[in-house]
Amino acid sequence: MMHCRQLVHRGAVLAWVGAIALLTPAVASAQEIDGADTAWILTSTALVLFMTIPGLSLFYAGLVRVKNVLSVLMQCFALTCLMSVVWFVAGYTIAFGSDGVEQGMWIGDFGNLFFAGISIDSVNGTIPASLFAMFQMTFAIITPALIVGGFAERMRFSAMLVFSTIWMLLVYAPVCHWVWGGGWLGEMGLQDFAGGTVVHITAAVAALVAAMIMGPRRGFGHVAMAPHNLTLTVAGAGMLWVGWFGFNGGSAVAADGSAAMAILVTHLSAACGALAWMAMEWIRHGKPSVLGIVTGMVAGLGTITPASGSVGPAAAVVIGFTAGVVCYYATNFLKNKLRVDDSLDVFPVHGVGGILGTLLVGVFCSTQLGVFSGNGFSDGIESIGGQLAVQATGVITTIVYTAVVSFIILKVVDLTIGLRVTEEEETQGLDLVLHDERGYDL
């Protein structure tokens, strides 16, 4: 029903329950709550929410120009509120369905509309069902918030709310079902521990499509659009790093060795990604930049995300360094060669990182790589080639599905509401035009 790690865990619980069942005639509830698991996922839930507010919000806010700082903070905050409600109404049930129902390949059953099946007593694996729904809600919050970076500084607030709501129901929730909710990619053996496909690729592809449909900000490429406050960005980056321990460590849905290893590899990859990007700038530009080192950290974190349940520490170092270098080149390529104004570089950092990490799982999950060995192939897969094929299938289908559906949603919203503010409003800045406020009065 959920992450591969939990399936294994749940299998053990079921076997245990099966043994008990031989002794006791009727076992109604097959699942028991584990206190340690519950405590850790409660903690992880808070950590992942902390990633969006204030982590990602500050990270993005510092990167925009001074006239748009509030608009970005507002987008992240409003999405946190709105996506919570959308998840409650229908997002959760589309992604995970309801307990005791055989899940289909494409979407979950509708038994959990309005969290209908979630009560104080209901259990999911070894934790309360309410906690599982809440933990997953924090993922459903940060994913559309990541997209904000693609259309920052020029999108209408109302259009953003409508787009994100439809996108949550038509893109995030179904893809989440495919991978974690019992759908076809999970069944096929795709290893995506914490959301390389579900979170990072979906958000980044949507951001790229939005940036291309809406066009660049006025003056992109010839007017300076330097970040207005990098101290906010660095503060937000630090919060993201810490919060990511809940994101990846919580994805074990248990307080066990898998959770601990996920945090270890996550941390190593973040550190190596940061060092790699810093080194790239130092070599190619002559100076190591603050924005560079924190961007490399995000690249390292995004890239290890799908792999954090599958690989060991030595592989995490390789993944982190690779992420820093590849995402560095991807950022330069998209901005300076393709001239796409993905304003806060969502695609080259999160998208390229998510793709890279999901593919590298296929290699580094192998148990035959000496110090670089991981936790093994999925059931029924015997080789790196076999696992890579499944990983590539997950990556490609997620990209294509997200791109097509995001494109359609954006076009519909553009024709009905209008995606973009007027030129004059954009010049004046979204803070004053859309919110009647200014970020600073110095």
Place this chain on the structure above:
Amino acid sequence: MKMITAIIKPFKLDDVREALNHVGITGMTVEEVKGYGRQKGHTELYRGAEYHVEFQPKIKLQVAVADDQTEGVIDAICGAANTEKIGDGKIFVTALEQSIRIRTGETGNDAL
């Protein structure tokens, strides 16, 4: 009377103020400004986006002085603000018609 306007490097402000005190100047007005002359701007790089920033931050300092103080003040500023590197700034001297101290109504050199 003369109005002396000096454009200097920001980190030289304290040295210049001290040097002016030594030659008997006890009041001045200072502004943070941006500009460029021979010292061109610098390059900033944000995730591969390169921006050339033409304008350099500078300090504009203004002192009103009596005619006989002019040379001393110019020497003091030149001495204190000089780093022998491009971008040290400039001094402009203009004639000053009148000065009035608002509280007392004193005029001319008495108001300086």
